[in-house]
Amino acid sequence: MIPYGRQDIQQQDIDAVMAVLKSDFLTQGPVVPRFERGVAEKVGARHALAVNSATSALHIACLALGLGDGDWLWTSPITFVASANCGLYCGARVDFVDIDPQTYNLCPVALERKLVQAEREGRLPKVVVAVHLCGQPCDMQAIHALAEQYGFRIIEDASHAIGGEYRGEYIGNGRYSDVTVFSFHPVKIITTAEGGMALTNDDALAQRMYLLRSHGVTRDASLMTQEPDGPWYYQQVELGFNYRMTELQAALGVSQLERLDEYVATRNALAARYDDLLADLPLTTPWQHPESYSGRHLYVIRLDLDGGLVSHRQAFETLRSQGIGVNLHYIPVHLQPYYRQMGFAEGDFPKAEAYYREAISLPLFPTMSEEQQDTVVAALKQAMGRA
Structure with missing residues (x-):
């Protein structure tokens, strides 16, 4: 069988994972931040937060953008279900925008037409998830211009697109969106076995996603609502999740990123x-x-x-x-x-x-x-x- 997709695991990847297995940290160690810095520097983003799947990244991105009950999320119908489900996870309602028949991505012309009608009906979206199908970016400049006109926030679902470029710049730099999401599933361009990442240039969004991916718990005194009892103290300030990436996965990602x-x-x-x-x-x-x-x-x-x-x-x-x-x-x-x-x-x-x-x-x-x-x-x- 010739599969439609397949990971490429080389000896350097195996060595990188083995080094973590022999280290002091299998999770919450230094390798996840190293992977985050590597991706952020590669694509030109201020912040990168590694998580256990692109679905998790979409979820915390929606939450960080304030998506909730009564809100609308719009996305393309030609995508994996996670691009829409992330809105349902937040209690929002979901709708779709038809595709451009040439790129198969969300069509900006159809989006504008739908926005005009939605404004009349009082149901404009709070978030639009623009999916870069097959790795080809959406027309982000056009979608961003519509976001400024109609007031919605943009998530680039770039699960297929790490390493690609739009208008001469790496996808993920955040020029035309609030958050970009990458996937590192084995059939994707680089892999961490399972895993994903959310990237943003917004400090507040990054801080909120940082909390949401790890139970909403912090040891940062500046984020706490009361004085710490001692050096052992931590505090839950959000209702978060366990969406963390392991050191093993990040080590594989660091190695794969080189290629x-x-x-x-x-x-x-x-x-x-x-x-x-x-x-x-x-x-x-x-x-x-x-x-x-x-x-x-x-x-x-x-x-x-x-x-x-x-x-x-x-x-x-x-x-x-x-x-x-x-x-x-x-x-x-x-x-x-x-x-x-x-x-x-x-x-x-x-x-x-x-x-x-x-x-x-x-x-x-x-x-x-x-x-x-x-x-x-x-x-x-x-x-x-x-x-």
Whole structure:
């Protein structure tokens, strides 16, 4: 089986984790802060807070931004469910904005149209989660301009996008958002096994997220509401969570971070090779905005089904039967049973639903060989009746 994604673990990664196993700290030691500093310095952010998953990072980001009962969070329907669920965790209501059919990201034109209507109805969003699908950034300049006009806060869900760039700067620098979130799941661009990170340039947001990720407990006297009893004293000042990242995970992240640019360059080279190999097939290859440099977490094609040679499902199942671990990113969130119970239905976001009917994620990972890529393409041609 050629998987759609795969981590690359090298000896330096193993050595880094082994060093932590032999150290005094397996958690709450010096390596997590080292990883945070490394990522913050790499992307140009003031603060970085490592947590146990990108979902946790989204949750504490929403809480830090004050999202709560009666508020609205808007996001793209083409994303993993966590991008929407983080709003529900806070007691907010969730809605979606249809995608740009070229980038598959949240469409700024659709967003503006929806904001105009929402303002009339008195239900403007408090938070918009802009998802950089497959690693390609959203049009953040346009979304930021709308945020200034309509007063919402922005979280960049950059789970797919570390190492990518927008307008010549690393994604995560916070120029156009309040918080950026990265994921370090094994199929992502770099991994900590499980893990995530929230980045911000706002000191107050960083301090609140710092508390929320570790039970709301602090030993900082300046944050306490009463005088410490002694040097042992700590105080719970928030209702927080145990979202901490371990030293073992951070050690792996520190080591992987050294190869970030290499990984992204390799992914882009493989994607460019796919573009060439697939040029004559009845499908759409991923379009890339000239002002962005994608992390290329995923390589998603869209089948041209008008010819009737093959169905979407037939192509998918044929590829799987030949050992090609294709996947589909993603089922539109609003069509999930949990969200249908809230009143969402087919037809609500037609561009996202059209994407879902045609999309297939082909294998793409930094250790992928040209031979493996040729095998994928040959299998795809056979599945489409073009062998």
